[in-house]
Amino acid sequence: MLRAACRSTVANGERAVWIDTAGTIVGAFWENGPYLVQPKSRQDALKGAEELLRCGGFALVVLDGTEPEGTEMVRLTRAVREGGGAFVAITPNPSLAKLRMESKIIPHSYRWTRGPFDDPVEVQEATIRVRARAAGWNAHADITVPVTPHDVRLSLEPGLADRRGLPR
């Protein structure tokens, strides 16, 4: 959802940046448009986030892989006010957040493409339950989204599992 928000921001002619501290973004599935920052440490991530927020050039800054704590969050909040953008921190401790959102995939909501032996081959879509909370407001929605295939391009038949190569 956040990546979609980034893309949406960029599509509206503004800038978005994703700070990927843990290095979990897969290059093959990254769509150009938002800036991607890969800091080397937690401190670099926080300093970078503060600088990018304060400059006012980014409508959306997403901090992933680093959980700001205490005074760090206060500093970032001030930078957000100064820059006028939106800041999203992926953290279990959303203190000082004006809007808190949590999402969870509903376990039995996955829709599979089945193979010739009725075994699951490819996930088509899944439903996410998103809950948003703000002061005096609490809402949720279930959103069904498609799943990006991991796409190891070895199979002769795209979409079918490739079981060649490892004789047992």
Add this chain to the structure above:
Amino acid sequence: MFVCLWSPVWRTVADSLAELSPALLTVAPRVVTEERRGGLVWVDARGLDAEHIAHSALEVLRGIGLSNVRVGIGRVPIVAEIIAWGLGTGDWGLGRERSVGVEASAAVDASRPSLQSPSPQSPVSSPQSLGSLPVSVLEPDPALATLLDGIGVETCGELAALEGESVEIRLGAEGVRLWKLARGEDDRLIFTPMPRELPHASLEWSDYTLTDTERLVFSVNALLGTVCEKLMERGSLSREMTLDLALANGATLTNAVRSGRATASRKTWLRLVRTLLERMVLPAGVVGLTLRAATVVTDVGQQGDLFDRGFATAAATEAALASLAEEQGEVVVVPENTAHPLVERRTKWIGNRESGIGNRESKRRPGRKAKASGTGANEKPNERPILAPDSLPSSPNLVSDSRFPIPDSRLTLYLLPTPRAIEARTEERRDHVLPTGYRDGGAWYGILSAAGPDRVSGERWGEAYAREYFRCIVDDGGMVWLYHDARADGWYLHGWWD
């Protein structure tokens, strides 16, 4: 005016013609040596009193023991060259263009009346030919010389009188070059353009020495004002500056200050210089500072776009990204993808050199970008998410307002930086084992359903790998990517969809 010096004894007197240059540079601003015709020395007298410079050059050369030097002065290099070579005057000493010009005009007048004839009062008017001088003074190619001899062209005047088109057709490019020289048209760049002086500023003091960083920064700030102003006047940006610190003990400390991005921002350079000075240990007090822009690039300005919301803040974004690059290195990255079967080896992250320009362009080309980022063929980039109809009426809807577009969201794979070893429970299938649960970080996760294996193996000669990948739905709802390493016989958690 071009002044050309030639002597038959260059080589016996000096090991290299270049050794004469320092002496001649005392009388002329630029000196160039050439190996042709046994050695030519060119002195740049354009805009100066050529005759005075020529006399001075002769004096200088006499001073170092060279008396039989011939000097030619001409508005075009070929004339000066031929005079200096001795064909204009036949005497040692100073030769002027006038002697050749008069001969040339006479020859041309006889052969081709249509060519403009210089008057005796202004024998150097252009174009002019070299008149009755033999073509051999132009040093033609042997094959071309034979050809000219065959068609009966013996003098420069006769060659100059020919039609340019005829020369091009019959004698080719070399013939045209010779024809132009015969007409006194010489467009050789004897003296290359002078590079512009890079912006610099300096400050010296003698009453005291400075060791305090803050006071040094204060002085550098004044110098930066001058340098950055000059850069902006020229429409340039600097990528590197050099700071020379003149010390009280006579030594000079030279330091290079580099910026992540080329900039003419005084604030940015001041920050960089401050960082440098704060880290520096000075062996003695500073009595002088020189700051110069070492690497200068042209500022390619961005065309403003009124419809680009991001353009207004481009400068601020540029500054922020530059600051980030200076402090942390190339952390703003873009992926460069290959077709490697292993996802983690498929991507090379390279620095994003894009400045803080607006993003409208990326909006215009979604299809191309999706292809460049290596998304799979099965992916449908424009597919919209599907709202579960049952859920909408029962809950305050977050996205049902039609004024706001629904973002194109999808579950995408995220990878752990390095695959994490896990313990897995499996069950036997027809030709493989299927994970039914795994333990990660002390907790067991049940697997509701799993798809796979996708077998990937390769690198016989390098770091070999053989993996069986499974996409598993875990009982908490997440979808994880596990693999069984067939070589090490271990299970790993490689990533998840989010």
